[in-house]
Amino acid sequence: MVLGGCGAWPEGGRACSGFVLEHDGYRVVLDLGYGTLPRLLALLGSPAGDGVDAVIVTHRHPDHMADLHGLFRARWFGRRGAPVIPLYAPDGVLARTAAMEDDGAELLGRVFRWHPLPAGPYRAGPFRLESVLLPHWVPNAGIRLSAPGLTVAYTGDTGPDPALPGLGRDADLYLVDATSREAAPGPPPGPDGPELLLNAREAGRAAAQAGARRLLLTHFWPGSDRAALAAVAAAEFGGPVLVADEGLEITLR
Numbered sequence: 098m099v100l101g102g103c104g105a106w107p108e109g110g111r112a113c114s115g116f117v118l119e120h121d122g123y124r125v126v127l128d129l130g131y132g133t134l135p136r137l138l139a140l141l142g143s144p145a146g147d148g149v150d151a152v153i154v155t156h157r158h159p160d161h162m163a164d165l166h167g168l169f170r171a172r173w174f175g176r177r178g179a180p181v182i183p184l185y186a187p188d189g190v191l192a193r194t195a196a197m198e199d200d201g202a203e204l205l206g207r208v209f210r211w212h213p214l215p216a217g218p219y220r221a222g223p224f225r226l227e228s229v230l231l232p233h234w235v236p237n238a239g240i241r242l243s244a245p246g247l248t249v250a251y252t253g254d255t256g257p258d259p260a261l262p263g264l265g266r267d268a269d270l271y272l273v274d275a276t277s278r279e280a281a282p283g284p285p286p287g288p289d290g291p292e293l294l295l296n297a298r299e300a301g302r303a304a305a306q307a308g309a310r311r312l313l314l315t316h317f318w319p320g321s322d323r324a325a326l327a328a329v330a331a332a333e334f335g336g337p338v339l340v341a342d343e344g345l346e347i348t349l350r
């Protein structure tokens with residue numbers, strides 16, 4: 098299920114990056130950007146966040162991890178002493194989250210057990226978790242989760258990179274950054290320098306080169322015309338092109 102599909106900051110009524118993948122009774126959360134936690138807790142039906150088996154965060158920008166702090170609070174105040182939740186994330190995610198609490202490093206360690214990315218492969222429930230470093234302003238881990246008969250891949254935030262087709266190779270669903278800042282309303286948003294985000298055309302091309310079965314465009318700059326960007330991606334990718342609207346559920350098998 099899509100928890101949020103906005104990049105940078107959330108539009109009214111939407112949320113930043115966040116996804117839940119369920120398979121074989123195992124529930125993994127991919128990113129927890131601004132505004133994703135209330136949607137996650139509603140999905141779980143638990144104010145304490147019961148039912149999360151693992152959390153993966155692609156990088157330390159707040160539009161991908163701000164609500165990890167909220168999930169920490171849900172566990173710390175709502176289910177103290179419960180088994181720790183594996184947290185797969187690049188260096189810096191935990192420290193940034195901990196900085197919001199006094200004695201945060203110690204407290205965070207009682208809720209999450211950190212495993213560094215990119216590294217592994219790891220075994221996360223039924224999944225083999227592989228990761229690859231992709232170009233962004235901070236270390237960003239592209240994610241590939243495979244179980245027998247099911248593969249889901251997610252770029253996080255990335256510039257164009259030769260690793261993108263391999264990351265999403267033959268995936269049942271490829272979640273690809275489609276920020277498309279050049280198409281965003283208003284003046285071109287900063288920062289200057291090399292573009293370390295993808296646009297919809299590049300996302301479609303990456304999914305086509307990967308041979309993915311379905312493409313899920315995500316990380317839309319606020320105010321973007323999502324339908325128009327989907328059409329741009331569809332010119333490059335022949336399979337189904339979906340957009341990461343909040344609440345969207347996709348059945349993969």
Ligand SMILES: [Zn+2]
Pocket residue numbers: 104105158160161254316
């Ligand atoms: Zn982002």
